[in-house]
Amino acid sequence: MGEPDGSPNFFLLTFCKRACILTHSPENAISLRGVSKRYDSLQALNNVSLDIKQGEFFGLLGPNGAGKSTLISALAGLLRVDNGELSVMGANVQTDYRRARQNLGVVPQEIVMDPFFSVRETLQFQSGYYGVRNNDEWIDELLEQLNLADKADTNMRKLSGGMKRRVLIAQALVHKPKVLVLDEPTAGVDVELRQSMWRFVRRLHREGHTIVLTTHYLEEAEELCDRIAIINKGEVIALETKEDLLARGLGSKLLVRATHTIETVPKEYQDRVTRLEGNELEMIIHRDSDSVMEILDRLRAASMKIDFVSVLSDSLEDVFVRLTGEQEGQ
Ligand SMILES: Nc1ncnc2c1ncn2[C@@H]1O[C@H](COP(=O)(O)OP(=O)(O)O)[C@@H](O)[C@H]1O
Ligand SMILES: [Mg+2]
Structure with a gap:
């Protein structure tokens, strides 16, 4: 005869099982639960739920106006959602903003920069924003890796569009976040820069970073991403591995x-x-x-x-x- 339900042993066993599951399943890099956002009459995000595992190279695809950038802004804590929960490496974006922000680097779609700073000053300023001091060694490495070393003292306004994009990537990485989100980073970027950018992002992925990529270039997503979510009119309409998605046609x-x-x-x-x-x-x-x-x-x-x-x-x-x-x- 086994123990009846409700016995101390049963509870102990259930507790241990739960504890084991908790300790053995690593936190999701990103977790979204029922996220909704409305702009007046437009439902920009409608009950979006999805989990991105640590170490994934994840593609977020969708036509223009689907809500991708809105979702990324919400994740970065730059936009208040109407409903739902968002977390980065287990830190809730609304209630544990500091920790969520420390774990997340976002390369925004729009280039917004102070034209009066040099590249290095921009990165130092960004480090200060994250409370990272004595960051020069890492900044030098970023400049080196992104082929910006010879532009370190150049004013931002003198940089080409492609160069500015590289600075945006460096900016997103100054605080060594575990999760990197890139919102259409290669739009309007020439082929050579695109390839060197991907070499660098692939290396970050190999080194254990979780990468989330939004791109217009579907062949780019096809080549790089392990798993893909397709979002349309604010809703997730597909969430599958690339292979399953391709086989689903x-x-x-x-x-x-x-x-x-x-x-x-x-x-x-x-x-x-x-x-x-x-x-x-x-x-x-x-x-x-x-x-x-x-x-x-x-x-x-x-x-x-x-x-x-x-x-x-x-x-x-x-x-x-x-x-x-x-x-x-x-
Ligand atoms: N600040 C805003 N005010 C009103 N509507 C907005 C605002 N930002 C975005 N939208 C609208 O929300 C929808 C989703 O936009 P966005 O997230 O930028 O899409 P995507 O990045 O997928 O192209 C679009 O219809 C856009 O026009
Ligand atoms: Mg966008």
């Missing part, structure tokens, strides 16, 4: 090139056509249920003379467009 596309201009597509395929130009036809195929051979036979039967066939996998952009109904990216 309808499947793939079939590209067929014919020897002549394609005049007619068999009726049963007409609503799957994504492109029909000259002698090229692109259509969606369902990975599980379609036989490419059968489709090709039917196209041939409709007097199409085919000289090239290719199956294209879904990109993150295809999935994104299908989920949000909007065209994002370049």
Whole structure:
């Protein structure tokens, strides 16, 4: 006979189990619970809940106006939400702001800087804001890593847009936060700088930082992120690993090139056509249920003379467009 529920042993066991779970599950880097924010008639965030684990490279994607920057401002404590809880490394943003802020570095979407300071002064000033003293060694390392060393004494107003972006990243890192959030850091940045920026961010990730990235460039998210949330009109509409998200699309596309201009597509395929130009036809195929051979036979039967066939996998952009109904990216 076991112990009846309610016995001291039962409670002890339950308590131990709880304690074990608590000590063995590391805190989430970021935790959002039911976060809502309204601007007059616009519901910018609607009951957003999501957890980002420590050490993840997480992508926050969504069309313009989806609420990504609003969410990031709320996380940084720069914006008061109407409802919900936000925490960074277990510190509640509303009630334990100092600790939350110490753990978080944010690279904002908009460049706002004092044009009268030099790069080094800007970083020293930022260190002071976080109460970090004698930070010169770390500032030098940041300048070095972000290829800003020769600009240390240059006034901010004399820097190019790309250089300013690098300073924003350095600024977000002066207090060595565990979690780094980058809000569209590569918008309008040239390819070379983008690549060196990613090298640096990847290194931070390897060294154990949690990275949250918002980007317009979906191929960038596809390359870098482990897990992705898609947010649309203030709501999370997908939250999955990149692989699951890519597999979730309808499947793939079939590209067929014919020897002549394609005049007619068999009726049963007409609503799957994504492109029909000259002698090229692109259509969606369902990975599980379609036989490419059968489709090709039917196209041939409709007097199409085919000289090239290719199956294209879904990109993150295809999935994104299908989920949000909007065209994002370049
Ligand atoms: N201060 C504000 N006052 C009123 N509306 C705002 C304000 N900030 C953002 N919005 C609106 O909230 C929505 C979400 O904006 P934002 O968070 O910047 O989206 P995203 O970063 O995903 O492009 C948009 O419709 C935007 O116009
Ligand atoms: Mg934004």
